[in-house]
Amino acid sequence: MKEVNLTCISCPLGCQITVRMNGDRIVSVTGNSCPRGEAYARQEVTTPMRVIATSVKVEGGSLPLVSVKTDKPIPKRLIPELMGLVKTLSVSAPVRIGQVLVDDVLDTGANLVATRRVGAERTDPGTRT
Amino acid sequence: MKSYRTDVLVIGGGAAGLAAASAAAEAGRETILIEREDSPGGVLEQCIHPGFGVHRYREELTGPEFAARLVEELDASGAEVLTGRSVLAIDPKTRAVETVGPEGVRTIRPKAVVFATGARERPFGALRIPGPRPVGIFTAGLAQKLVNLHNLLPGRRALILGSGDIGLIMARRLHLEGVEVVGVLELKPFPGGLMRNVVQCLDDYEIPLHLSHTVIAVHGTKRLTGVTAARVDETGRPITGTAREFAVDTLILSVGLIPEAELIGRFVGLDPINRGPCVDSRWRTRAPWLFAAGNSVAVFDLVDTVAAAGESAGRFAARFAENDIPEVRKIPISRGENVLHLVPTEIDPGVPTLIHLRVPRPMQRAQVRIGEGIVSRRLIGVRPAEMVEVEVPVEAAEELAKLADVKVEVVEE
Numbered sequence: 001m002k003e004v005n006l007t008c009i010s011c012p013l014g015c016q017i018t019v020r021m022n023g024d025r026i027v028s029v030t031g032n033s034c035p036r037g038e039a040y041a042r043q044e045v046t047t048p049m050r051v052i053a054t055s056v057k058v059e060g061g062s063l064p065l066v067s068v069k070t071d072k073p074i075p076k077r078l079i080p081e082l083m084g085l086v087k088t089l090s091v092s093a094p095v096r097i098g099q100v101l102v103d104d105v106l107d108t109g110a111n112l113v114a115t116r117r118v119g120a121e122r123t124d125p126g127t128r129t
Numbered sequence: 130m131k132s133y134r135t136d137v138l139v140i141g142g143g144a145a146g147l148a149a150a151s152a153a154a155e156a157g158r159e160t161i162l163i164e165r166e167d168s169p170g171g172v173l174e175q176c177i178h179p180g181f182g183v184h185r186y187r188e189e190l191t192g193p194e195f196a197a198r199l200v201e202e203l204d205a206s207g208a209e210v211l212t213g214r215s216v217l218a219i220d221p222k223t224r225a226v227e228t229v230g231p232e233g234v235r236t237i238r239p240k241a242v243v244f245a246t247g248a249r250e251r252p253f254g255a256l257r258i259p260g261p262r263p264v265g266i267f268t269a270g271l272a273q274k275l276v277n278l279h280n281l282l283p284g285r286r287a288l289i290l291g292s293g294d295i296g297l298i299m300a301r302r303l304h305l306e307g308v309e310v311v312g313v314l315e316l317k318p319f320p321g322g323l324m325r326n327v328v329q330c331l332d333d334y335e336i337p338l339h340l341s342h343t344v345i346a347v348h349g350t351k352r353l354t355g356v357t358a359a360r361v362d363e364t365g366r367p368i369t370g371t372a373r374e375f376a377v378d379t380l381i382l383s384v385g386l387i388p389e390a391e392l393i394g395r396f397v398g399l400d401p402i403n404r405g406p407c408v409d410s411r412w413r414t415r416a417p418w419l420f421a422a423g424n425s426v427a428v429f430d431l432v433d434t435v436a437a438a439g440e441s442a443g444r445f446a447a448r449f450a451e452n453d454i455p456e457v458r459k460i461p462i463s464r465g466e467n468v469l470h471l472v473p474t475e476i477d478p479g480v481p482t483l484i485h486l487r488v489p490r491p492m493q494r495a496q497v498r499i500g501e502g503i504v505s506r507r508l509i510g511v512r513p514a515e516m517v518e519v520e521v522p523v524e525a526a527e528e529l530a531k532l533a534d535v536k537v538e539v540v541e542e
């Protein structure tokens with residue numbers, strides 16, 4: 001029997017939840033004060049999921065980087081692999097906000113999308129109206 | 130020197146200023162927004178993590194995405210934006226605003242001003258740590274800008290001082306970029322940031338959090354070579370015999386933000402705890418034509434709150450420009466127990482008031498009481514990392530006006 005201790009992040013209370021596990025099977029969830037806490041704990045001990053935000057190199061852009069994110073949470077265990085992949089990527093300016101840079105990244109069903117616009121180099125920002 | 134007139138001038142193009150300028154222009158007033166950087170967005174531009182806009186847009190956006198939405202709204206509103214231009218001075222008598230930019234010095238004469246210059250980071254010097262000043266000590270916001278906008282890493286092995294959200298976010302960011310983050314130190318016995326950030330920025334990557342710890346010395350002549358940390362007592366003083374060494378080339382400081390209010394502090398009066406101007410329910414300072422919103426008033430946690438404040442300030446500034454704000458007797462409010470930040474500090478009984486306050490320590494169950502309970506609200510799991518909001522309706526304000534002294538307090542239950 002294994003015990004996993006978690007801090008619930010579903011609301012500001014921050015309940016300390018204990019999940020008892022027998023191998024991969026959840027035996028009990030205690031310490032939560034609501035059903036959201038139990039759902040969170042069950043997800044965390046089976047497949048914790050995270051949205052990852054980072055940046056990708058831009059060629060010929062007004063900025064050297066474009067910020068990106070996975071458009072859905074991906075399994076937490078894939079984060080190192082995702083970061084490895086991101087390091088090898090580059091994209092040519094201009095980049096649109098929402099542009100898909102990698103479709104179905106690491107077979108997760110999530111896309112890697114740009115979260116800002118990056119114009120082509122030497123565009124004079126100056127005065128906008 | 131060229132001089133311009135406008136109804137509403139907004140200073141600063143972060144979330145507060147963008148929302149203020151849109152609201153003022155939508156109200157039909159001629160509006161100019163001035164931003165010193167080459168593009169608007171403010172601190173949002175470098176906050177590439179998700180966690181923005183859950184209240185305003187009902188979806189979780191990253192900082193740049195949130196900024197892009199505000200800019201779209203601004204473009205649609207018809208406000209004019211001048212980027213690459215800084216405000217140097219504001220004359221309280223003539224309301225002349227001196228600005229400088231690539232085309233030289235310009236004076237703008239507005240009927241009303243919204244001040245939305247954001248906050249700056251407390252620097253290393255503020256910590257009064259004696260000894261050398263090697264390269265390798267960065268404020269968290271600067272490190273964030275270097276990593277996220279300029280593709281530069283601050284170092285290879287880092288220690289972070291301060292567990293506010295900015296420190297936690299940077300711990301994760303540096304770790305993901307391959308910097309070895311050896312730990313986060315926090316002076317207080319509880320983490321400064323949101324629980325969610327403690328879990329998702331530190332626990333996820335097994336980055337240790339050392340509560341009740343601070344930095345007592347830094348080492349190195351040219352580049353930082355190490356940091357000495359120690360445990361502190363309840364008063365925050367280092368305990369002898371608890372010192373420990375961290376061999377790091379980088380120290381990241383996340384030790385607080387200070388509202389950027391020097392331009393107006395001279396003539397409007399700053400609140401000693403918020404450190405920004407005293408404002409009323411309409412975000413109006415003590416100069417009747419000057420409104421202020423966002424982190425230049427007090428440091429807010431959520432951009433949604435900041436944007437809502439900006440919108441409200443912009444709307445009221447537009448109304449002031451039309452001579453449409455009645456002068457009423459305001460109700461000053463003061464801090465009772467367990468209240469740190471408090472915004473506003475005066476209630477204008479003519480409009481509903483949204484009170485924002487911060488508690489000094491975590492409490493499981495508590496109650497906010499305003500004016501001996503004329504307004505009250507129960508709180509569950511209140512923490513310094515999350516400001517509390519309480520609405521004071523107009524009818525309640527009328528009751529409060531009858532009291533000699535209106536206190537806001539948080540009573541632990």
Ligand SMILES: Cc1cc2nc3c(=O)[nH]c(=O)nc-3n(C[C@H](O)[C@H](O)[C@H](O)COP(=O)(O)OP(=O)(O)OC[C@H]3O[C@@H](n4cnc5c(N)ncnc54)[C@H](O)[C@@H]3O)c2cc1C
Nearest residue numbers: 141143144145165171172180215216246247423424431432
């Ligand atoms: C690292 C970090 C992480 C955060 N994470 C979150 C989060 O996850 N979720 C969330 O909701 N909120 C978060 N916040 C909070 C939120 O981003 C801020 O509260 C909000 O963006 C502040 O907006 P502002 O307009 O008050 O200030 P700023 O964004 O600082 O804007 C002020 C602007 O004024 C300009 N300016 C200043 N002085 C002058 C002058 N003299 N002349 C012309 N222009 C001037 C500046 O250049 C700047 O663009 C985070 C903040 C930080 C720093």
